[in-house]
Amino acid sequence: MASNFRPALIVVDVQEDFCPPNGSLAVPEGRDVVAPINKLLALPFVLKVATKDWHPLDHVSFAANHAGKQPYVDFVTIVNPENATESYSSRLWPVHCVQGTGGAELLAELDVGRLDRIVEKGTDRRVEMYSPFYDPFVSPRVSDSGLATLLRDHAVTDVYVVGLAGDYCVKSCAEDAAKEGFRTYLIEECTRSVDAGNWPQCKVAIEGSGAKVVSVESPEVLRLMTTTTAP
Ligand SMILES: [Zn+2]
Numbered sequence: 001m002a003s004n005f006r007p008a009l010i011v012v013d014v015q016e017d018f019c020p021p022n023g024s025l026a027v028p029e030g031r032d033v034v035a036p037i038n039k040l041l042a043l044p045f046v047l048k049v050a051t052k053d054w055h056p057l058d059h060v061s062f063a064a065n066h067a068g069k070q071p072y073v074d075f076v077t078i079v080n081p082e083n084a085t086e087s088y089s090s091r092l093w094p095v096h097c098v099q100g101t102g103g104a105e106l107l108a109e110l111d112v113g114r115l116d117r118i119v120e121k122g123t124d125r126r127v128e129m130y131s132p133f134y135d136p137f138v139s140p141r142v143s144d145s146g147l148a149t150l151l152r153d154h155a156v157t158d159v160y161v162v163g164l165a166g167d168y169c170v171k172s173c174a175e176d177a178a179k180e181g182f183r184t185y186l187i188e189e190c191t192r193s194v195d196a197g198n199w200p201q202c203k204v205a206i207e208g209s210g211a212k213v214v215s216v217e218s219p220e221v222l223r224l225m226t227t228t229t230a231p
Contacts, residue, residue: 007224008047008156009040010147010177012132012163012170013121014110015052017096017103019164024103025096027165029192034109036190036216037162041114043224047154049147050106051132053097053169054120061128063092080137081126088136090128097122119145121169131172133180148180158183160221161211162190167202175209184211185220 014037017023019030041048055061060078063071071094080086097104106112119132124143127135134144151159159182161174170191177184186206193199203213214220 004157005223005227006046006154006156007158007160007227008049008151008154008182009043009045009160009162010132010173011037011041011048011050011110011115012161012173013051013053013097013165014107014163015097015103016105016107017053019107022103023096024094025194027192027194028196030164031107033163033190033192034107036187038109038111039216040160040162040187040190040221040224041111044227045160045224047117047151047156048115049117049119049150050110050112050115051119051121051145051147051163051169051173052104052106053122054099054104055097055122056125057095057098058125059098059122060126061090061093061122062095064095066092078128080139080142082140082142083137086137086139099123117150119147119150121145130169131176132169133173133176136172148176151177151180151182156182158185160184160224161186164192165194166191167193167195167198171202171206174206174211178210185214185218186211187216187221188213189216 063069075089121132122129159177174186
């Protein structure tokens with residue numbers, strides 16, 4: 001394999017709480033991503049990472065932690081705990097992916113035996129963290145999972161992003177991978193969105209970041225199938 005092509009796969013948040021039939025924040029058709037993702041997991045990526053949304057029960061993104069607020073419909077202002085001048089409005093969610101609960105587990109049908117690493121995200125109760133790289137605050141950043149360093153330690157050149165949910169954590173993951181300088185591909189058949197109607201608009205934003213949204217039959221994915229070894 002040419003040394004200038006060292007692909008990594010990032011499987012974002014394929015967890016019970018994001019899937020029917022029992023997930024507290026079930027993404028429509030969320031379970032359908034597993035079959036195509038398992039096919040990808042059999043390919044020779046140099047690094048295969050799964051991420052897990054992994055919240056404490058008092059996490060800022062849960063509507064239940066804000067008096068009078070409803071999940072999905074209400075928003076809350078999240079302030080950088082280390083810099084009161086940095087803040088933004090963030091959507092509130094049902095309680096989901098609480099550390100150590102069944103809802104936080106990766107789907108049993110996901111081929112976890114092929115994973116090299118699991119990265120936890122959203123562990124700091126004070127900040128929302130859609131991206132598995134880090135929270136959205138910049139001055140200073142509050143929570144960093146170490147994912148960018150992990151990819152660099154493996155000399156990764158190309159990052160393939162799949163998982164849930166397309167319009168939130170998968171989108172943010174692809175945008176940050178591109179920002180970190182990796183050639184980045186989001187494989188469209190391997191994701192589903194909370195609001196499917198917003199996906200076309202999300203794709204425009206993702207491509208604006210420099211990442212590409214591709215099909216499982218694109219040359220970028222077919223290339224993985226003709227790769228023979230992964231050092
Ligand atoms: Zn979350």
